[in-house]
Amino acid sequence: MSNAQIEIQLIASLVAIACAIPGTFLILRKMAMISDAISHSILPGIVIGFFITQDLNSPLLILLAALTGIITVVLVERIQRTGLVKEDTAIGLVFPVLFSIGVIMIAKNANDVHLDVDAVLLGELAFAPFDRLLVGGVDVGPKSLWVIGSILMVTVGLLFAFFKELKVSTFDAGLSASLGFSPVVIHYGLMTVSSVTTVGAFDAVGAILVVALMIAPAASAYLLTTDLKKMLLLSIGFGVFSAISGYWFAHWLDASIAGSITTMLGLLFLVVYLFAPTKGLIAVFYREKQQRIEVSLLTFLLHLKNHNEEVERHVNHLREHINWQKVRAKTVLELALKNNMIVIDEDIVSLTKKGNAFTSKAIDYIITNEDSQIEDMKDDFFLFRG
Amino acid sequence: MGTAILGAVCGMLGSFAVLRKQSLLGDAISHAALPGIAIAFLITGAKDSNVLLLGALVSGLIGTFWIRGIITKTHLKSDTALGLILSLFFGFGMLLLTFIQKQPNANQAGLDKYLFGQAATLVESDVWLMSIVTGICLVVLLLFWKEFKILLFDADYTKTLGFNTKFIDVLITSFIVLAIVLGLQTVGVVLMSAMLLAPAAAARQWTNSLGVMVFLAAIFGAFSGVFGTAISATQNNLSTGPVIVLVASVFVLFSFVFSPSRGLLFKQIRFIKNRRDLKLHKTLAFMYNIAETHDDISHPHTIKILNNFQGFTRRTLQKLVDRGYVILEGAMWSLTEEGFKVASNLYNQLTEDNE
Numbered sequence: 001m002s003n004a005q006i007e008i009q010l011i012a013s014l015v016a017i018a019c020a021i022p023g024t025f026l027i028l029r030k031m032a033m034i035s036d037a038i039s040h041s042i043l044p045g046i047v048i049g050f051f052i053t054q055d056l057n058s059p060l061l062i063l064l065a066a067l068t069g070i071i072t073v074v075l076v077e078r079i080q081r082t083g084l085v086k087e088d089t090a091i092g093l094v095f096p097v098l099f100s101i102g103v104i105m106i107a108k109n110a111n112d113v114h115l116d117v118d119a120v121l122l123g124e125l126a127f128a129p130f131d132r133l134l135v136g137g138v139d140v141g142p143k144s145l146w147v148i149g150s151i152l153m154v155t156v157g158l159l160f161a162f163f164k165e166l167k168v169s170t171f172d173a174g175l176s177a178s179l180g181f182s183p184v185v186i187h188y189g190l191m192t193v194s195s196v197t198t199v200g201a202f203d204a205v206g207a208i209l210v211v212a213l214m215i216a217p218a219a220s221a222y223l224l225t226t227d228l229k230k231m232l233l234l235s236i237g238f239g240v241f242s243a244i245s246g247y248w249f250a251h252w253l254d255a256s257i258a259g260s261i262t263t264m265l266g267l268l269f270l271v272v273y274l275f276a277p278t279k280g281l282i283a284v285f286y287r288e289k290q291q292r293i294e295v296s297l298l299t300f301l302l303h304l305k306n307h308n309e310e311v312e313r314h315v316n317h318l319r320e321h322i323n324w325q326k327v328r329a330k331t332v333l334e335l336a337l338k339n340n341m342i343v344i345d346e347d348i349v350s351l352t353k354k355g356n357a358f359t360s361k362a363i364d365y366i367i368t369n370e371d372s373q374i375e376d377m378k379d380d381f382f383l384f385r386g
Numbered sequence: 387m388g389t390a391i392l393g394a395v396c397g398m399l400g401s402f403a404v405l406r407k408q409s410l411l412g413d414a415i416s417h418a419a420l421p422g423i424a425i426a427f428l429i430t431g432a433k434d435s436n437v438l439l440l441g442a443l444v445s446g447l448i449g450t451f452w453i454r455g456i457i458t459k460t461h462l463k464s465d466t467a468l469g470l471i472l473s474l475f476f477g478f479g480m481l482l483l484t485f486i487q488k489q490p491n492a493n494q495a496g497l498d499k500y501l502f503g504q505a506a507t508l509v510e511s512d513v514w515l516m517s518i519v520t521g522i523c524l525v526v527l528l529l530f531w532k533e534f535k536i537l538l539f540d541a542d543y544t545k546t547l548g549f550n551t552k553f554i555d556v557l558i559t560s561f562i563v564l565a566i567v568l569g570l571q572t573v574g575v576v577l578m579s580a581m582l583l584a585p586a587a588a589a590r591q592w593t594n595s596l597g598v599m600v601f602l603a604a605i606f607g608a609f610s611g612v613f614g615t616a617i618s619a620t621q622n623n624l625s626t627g628p629v630i631v632l633v634a635s636v637f638v639l640f641s642f643v644f645s646p647s648r649g650l651l652f653k654q655i656r657f658i659k660n661r662r663d664l665k666l667h668k669t670l671a672f673m674y675n676i677a678e679t680h681d682d683i684s685h686p687h688t689i690k691i692l693n694n695f696q697g698f699t700r701r702t703l704q705k706l707v708d709r710g711y712v713i714l715e716g717a718m719w720s721l722t723e724e725g726f727k728v729a730s731n732l733y734n735q736l737t738e739d740n741e
Contacts, residue, residue, distance in 0.1 A: 027462075027463075027466050030465055030466075031465065032465040032468070032470075033465045033469050035469065036469050036473070079642075082642065084587075084590075084642055084648055084650075085587050085590065086404075086409065088409040088410045088465075089404055089409040089583055089587055091409075092410050092412070092580065092582075092583040093580065093583055093587060093635065093638060096577050096584075096631050096635075097580065097631065097632065097635045099577065099628075100577060100580075100627070100628030100629070100631040100632050101628075103627075104625075104628050104629070107628075108621075208417075208473055208477060208480070209473070209477060211472070212470075212473030212474055212476075212477050215466060215469040215473060216470055216474060219462055219466050219470050222461075222462060222466075223460060223462070250481075253481070253485055254488050255481050255484040255485040255488065256480050256483075258477065258480060259477050259478065259479075259480035259483075259484055260481050262473060262474055262476070262478060262480070262481070263477060263478045263481050265474060265477070266474035266475075266477070266478060269474065273460070279460050279461060281455075281460075284459055284460075
């Protein structure tokens with residue numbers, strides 16, 4: 001590993017961490033699309049700043065771009081408040097306009113300077129180490145490393161300082177207002193941090209990757225946990241993991257680093273989406289199937305309790321009576337047997353003592369409309385789940 | 387010409403997207419189409435725009451249905467799902483594009499025109515393709531008009547009526563994706579969502595009827611296409627996409643401010659007028675209360691009494707005189723017969739309202 005490679009990975013990881021923190025809150029506040037809007041609409045701010053300073057890394061650029069980001073948020077809210085259009089339409093209207101203005105400004109004025117839309121939108125991490133920051137003639141490292149490092153420090157500082165406030169206002173805006181800290185201030189604070197992060201990260205990794213790095217790790221983490229602290233840590237971990245693995249993937253393919261980091265994020269999300277223990281696609285399917293069988297079991301037991309005649313309780317009769325498929329009837333019967341709910345004596349099914357108790361309790365709950373209690377009861381009675 | 391047709395079809399379909407609160411879907415789809423273009427190019431190795439568009443269509447549809455899957459199957463919200471798919475697909479597309487650029491294939495140049503679009507690259511066959519698609523859209527729209535409309539406003543009711551909601555849903559989503567993919571060449575990935583939204587949002591301000599709205603949106607879209615192209619043609623270095631978007635947003639701004647029933651301007655005027663009326667009524671009611679204490683309604687009082695009253699200004703008094711409710715004699719005023727009647731009715735109305 002050369003020095004430059006280590007630096008690239010370091011920058012990518014720092015960007016990932018810096019994005020994951022505001023990203024988590026954006027997702028919890030259902031404002032994920034705002035980050036997309038900001039990442040596009042900072043373009044005019046960057047362009048204006050560039051005209052003034054002629055330097056892509058000056059702090060003024062970041063300041064102006066962050067300002068444009070906040071203007072975007074304010075505009076979106078203004079348009080939304082008129083009640084003429086919905087929030088998502090407002091977002092969809094504001095950022096293309098600002099972006100268009102930026103594109104036109106570049107096309108008209110900046111043709112001969114090094115600033116084109118591709119660079120802003122896509123970024124190129126590979127060149128980041130070559131842009132060194134010189135302090136008194138001494139090389140202290142790549143510029144973007146310092147930029148994103150300081151943004152990260154500020155973000156982490158703010159996170160620790162205002163963690164409680166952020167948490168309360170995210171989950172219960174009303175409560176936080178009544179406790180005396182204004183949700184509005186925190187809202188705009190978060191927006192400012194998001195804008196600054198987006199801007200600081202854009203020239204390293206590009207605007208689109210910023211969005212991906214904000215949303216994807218946090219979304220994956222959200223599928224795995226509901227604890228805010230764990231979610232923050234997980235999304236940071238995911239971000240760093242995909243940053244580094246994405247770098248090597250790009251190295252191997254000889255393709256855009258930003259693109260391959262995003263691809264790794266996508267793969268990561270896909271895996272979590274499919275295999276997350278409680279909220280993944282497979283887990284959801286499995287649970288639905290389990291519940292279906294257990295509901296069938298309950299129906300079956302109720303049927304048994306209602307009928308004392310031997311004819312009604314004959315194994316073959318049950319199938320036609322409740323109108324089940326053969327396989328399903330078999331699974332249900334086996335489940336009931338395994339749980340000691342029923343006994344089969346010469347093809348006649350009857351409830352055991354335990355089955356009887358279970359069924360009467362279930363009827364009680366159904367009659368009193370407390371269906372949710374049945375779930376807890378299942379834990380008490382079942383030896384095996386469906 | 388091409389941009390006009392594009393604007394029209396985007397306007398039509400955009401109306402549905404806006405009303406279904408899927409405004410940002412367009413943004414997501416247009417980004418999600420990128421890997422499709424790249425993969426289609428990798429497979430065929432040729433830059434045949436029809437094949438590339440097919441690839442874009444397929445990957446756009448995959449993106450859309452994955453978004454659906456995320457929203458319905460997990461607890462992630464729609465904005466998260468949109469942003470996620472948008473950025474992930476786009477990043478993957480970028481990876482493929484840079485990968486293609488490293489390939490020894492002379493054809494690869496110009497693929498990135500799909501990113502920002504350039505209407506000048508439109509050739510006649512593209513325009514024909516667009517017109518055909520627009521025609522198909524129009525026919526389908528007319529055929530399924532009733533179904534679309536009912537699904538838009540009351541999905542549950544549609545289901546109980548026995549319509550296949552899933553089919554209609556997929557149909558309309560596919561058409562939105564189709565329109566977006568067509569527009570990619572012209573305005574590019576980033577600005578496509580504005581093409582879809584802006585005409586529809588503008589049209590929404592002028593009418594409450596779906597039919598009129600779709601029609602208006604089509605016209606707005608077509609006009610912004612034409613004007614945008616014209617403006618960008620007059621100057622060098624002005625790409626078409628951004629100009630079209632700016633023109634379209636001028637339409638939106640204009641509609642927001644000047645639309646007669648929902649516009650901000652008229653809302654403000656109505657607001658001021660209502661406040662004036664209220665003041666007038668308050669003054670009249672106050673006068674009525676004073677006049678009531680005397681046997682003779684036309685008994686004159688000094689204007690000074692009114693000075694303590696908040697709603698009172700010289701203007702309101704003059705207005706009351708103009709309407710014939712009040713007579714002024716020097717510094718004295720008295721209620722007329724008519725004024726008394728109106729005021730007492732006013733009072734009745736108020737108490738009725740309170741009940």
